[in-house]
Amino acid sequence: MKIRLFLLMVFACMIAFQGQSQTQLHAGVPLYAYNGNLGVGTVSPQYKLDVGGIARFASELKAQTSIYLGNTNPSRLSSGGNHEFDINYGTEGSFNYYSGTANQFRIDSNGYVGIGITSPSEKLEVNGNTLVQGTLEASKVKVTATPGSVPDYVFSANYELKNLNEVEDFIKANSHLPNIPSANEIETNGQDVGELQLKLLEKIEELTLYTIEQEKEHEKKEGRIERLENENLKLKTRLDEIENFIKNLKR
Incomplete structure (x- = not known):
């Protein structure tokens, strides 16, 4: 109730003294009217309500536009x-x-x-770090890598590529690929997406080397088969010649 009476007094004073020069509203109280503005603690108010000092509001202070x-x-x-x-x-x-x-x-x-x-x-x-409790969707995700972490080292001459028998033994013993975390590890600790992508790239490059090696073995086998077929054809031709020779002898 006191706040409302105070505000009514403020507005009444502002209306009463619009267009007038500087006026102190009450002796001993630093309340001034100047050009339609009301000053508290300032003798030349530049705004409708201009407070020269600290102001306290027992309730809320609201503005329709901005507070500076x-x-x-x-x-x-x-x-x-x-x-x-x-x-x-x-x-x-x-x-x-x-x-x-x-x-x-x-x-x-x-x-x-x-x-x-x-x-x-x-x-x-x-x-x-950022934690998302839900789905993170993007049209493109860029993952940066530290120097030396991209597995092109697989193609180095001194890279020790396991043979497929060793890989098979590892899988039988551990139920996951070498240098790839197990399902239990990922489920328990989560997984760095960038790190896993690099590990998967390592496996793809290893598979490429296995495929190249298998292709070479296939070409060798094809060559041996072709030689055996040629030898077989020569033997068949020779056998036909022998059979014809025997037939001629019997005549």
Whole structure:
């Protein structure tokens, strides 16, 4: 009730003194009317309500448009302690959340969002681990790799490629491929997608080497078969000649 009476008094004073020069409304009270504006603690108010000092509202402070804090950029709204929201409405134009001095969250003027990074270069850039409790869907995913981790080393001359008998023995003993985590490991600890992709690429390159080796063996067998067929044809021809010779002797 007291707040309503105070506001009614404020508006009445503003109407009564519109267009007038500076006037102190009550002796000993720093309440001034100036050009239709009401000043509390300031003798030359520049706004409809201009407070020169700290103001306390026992309930809520609401504005239909904007609330500006301070006369220079950036304007800052503090939630207390070491946690702050910063709204920069100047040429930079950004929204920031700070924990202490660290910028934890930022939306810049380009609409780029940074979490744990002050200058995001993508629509969403995160510096740190991210946990998604649900489905992550994308039209394209790019995974970076450290130098030497891409398994082209499989094609090196000194790479020790297991023979297929060794691979078979390993599978029988462990129920998964060499250098590939087991189902239990993945189910228990999860799996780095990029790392698994590189391991699968390693298996594909090993399979390529096995296929090349098998192709060479196949070509060797084809050559042996062709030679055997030629020898067989010669033997058949020779046998036919012998049979004809025997027939001629009997005549």
